Amino acid sequence: MTENTKHQQHHPRLGIEVLSGCNLAHLTDEQVRELKESLWEHGVVVVRQQHLTASQLEEFARQTFGDLMFGGKSFTLDPDISPDLQSRYVAILGNPKGFTSEPVGKIAWQWHNDKDGVPRTEGLEMNALYVVMLYGVEIPPEGIDGQPHTTEFLDMIEGYNNLDRSHQQQLEQMSMYHTPPVFSKQPSEVVLPKKVHPIVSTHRVTGKKGLYLGSHTAIPVGMEDKPETAKQFWQELFQTACTRTPVYSHVWHPGDILFWDNSQVMHRGTPYDASKYKRIALRLGVVDNSCL
Numbered sequence: 001m002t003e004n005t006k007h008q009q010h011h012p013r014l015g016i017e018v019l020s021g022c023n024l025a026h027l028t029d030e031q032v033r034e035l036k037e038s039l040w041e042h043g044v045v046v047v048r049q050q051h052l053t054a055s056q057l058e059e060f061a062r063q064t065f066g067d068l069m070f071g072g073k074s075f076t077l078d079p080d081i082s083p084d085l086q087s088r089y090v091a092i093l094g095n096p097k098g099f100t101s102e103p104v105g106k107i108a109w110q111w112h113n114d115k116d117g118v119p120r121t122e123g124l125e126m127n128a129l130y131v132v133m134l135y136g137v138e139i140p141p142e143g144i145d146g147q148p149h150t151t152e153f154l155d156m157i158e159g160y161n162n163l164d165r166s167h168q169q170q171l172e173q174m175s176m177y178h179t180p181p182v183f184s185k186q187p188s189e190v191v192l193p194k195k196v197h198p199i200v201s202t203h204r205v206t207g208k209k210g211l212y213l214g215s216h217t218a219i220p221v222g223m224e225d226k227p228e229t230a231k232q233f234w235q236e237l238f239q240t241a242c243t244r245t246p247v248y249s250h251v252w253h254p255g256d257i258l259f260w261d262n263s264q265v266m267h268r269g270t271p272y273d274a275s276k277y278k279r280i281a282l283r284l285g286v287v288d289n290s291c292l
C-alpha cells in the first residue's frame with residue numbers, strides 16, 4: 001500500500017448501513033429488494049445487530065441470492081467448535097478455537113478480488129454478481145496497529161473514474177488472465193490461468209464502468225511470456241488507482257453482516273493479535289441468480 005493512500009471510516013458510497021432493525025432470517029420481499037438495490041448501488045453495505053447461526057446465514061443467502069455457493073464439498077462438524085457456527089458453505093475466519101501465536105488469515109491481507117478464488121468450472125462467468133457476506137460474531141477490540149479492527153475496500157468504479165481519459169481509453173482495449181494468489185507459482189513456472197476478463201468491466205446491473213484488477217497475479221493478455229513486465233503493469237495500475245482513490249475501512253462491531261459486490265470493489269483483511277484476542281467471522285460467497 002502506498003504511503004499517500006487516504007483511509008476513511010466513512011465513505012460517500014461504500015459501507016452504508018441498510019435494513020436497520022431487521023432480522024435477516026425474516027425479510028420481506030420488499031426488504032430483499034432494498035438490500036440488493038443498495039448493494040448494487042453502493043458496492044459494500046452493512047446490516048447491523050444480527051444474531052444468526054451459520055445455518056441461518058446459509059439459508060438466508062440461498063433465499064436471497066440463489067443456490068450458487070462455493071466451498072463445502074465435504075462437511076463434517078468440528079467437535080471443538082459450536083455447531084451454531086458451522087454449516088456446509090460457511091467458512092469460519094479467525095481463531096474460533098482460542099488464542100494462537102500463528103498469524104491468522106494472512107492470505108487475505110493482500111488486496112484481492114474474491115472472484116479469482118472460486119472454482120473455474122462451477123458456472124461462474126467472470127462478470128457474474130459474486131457477493132460475499134462476512135458476519136462478525138466476535139471481534140477483536142483492536143487491530144495490530146492499536147486502531148479499531150477493520151476490513152478495507154477500494155472502490156474500483158471510482159478508481160476507473162479517477163484515471164485520465166487517455167489512460168481509460170488505453171485500458172478499455174485490454175484484458176487480463178486471473179488466478180488467485182494462493183495458487184500462484186514463481187514467474188518461471190507460471191501456468192496460464194483460464195479466466196480472462198476485460199480490465200474495464202461494465203457492471204451487470206448498474207451499467208457503470210469500473211476497473212477489474214483481480215489480484216497481483218493477474219497477467220495482461222499479450223504479456224503471457226513476460227511475467228516481470230506483467231507484474232510491473234499490475235503494480236503501477238493498482239498504485240495509480242490507490243493513490244487517487246480513498247480506501248474505505250469498515251470498523252467492525254459484533255453482529256455486523258457486511259456484504260460486498262466483487263464486481264465493483266477490491267478488499268483486504270487486516271491483522272490482529274490472535275494470541276490476545278479472538279475473532280470469529282462467518283463467511284459465505286454466493287452468485288446472485290437474478291442476473292445470471
Ligand SMILES: O=C(O)CCC(=O)C(=O)O
Nearest residue numbers: 093108114151268269270
Ligand atoms: O477477514 C477479513 O476481514 C477479510 C476476508 C477476505 O478478504 C475474504 O474473505 O475474501
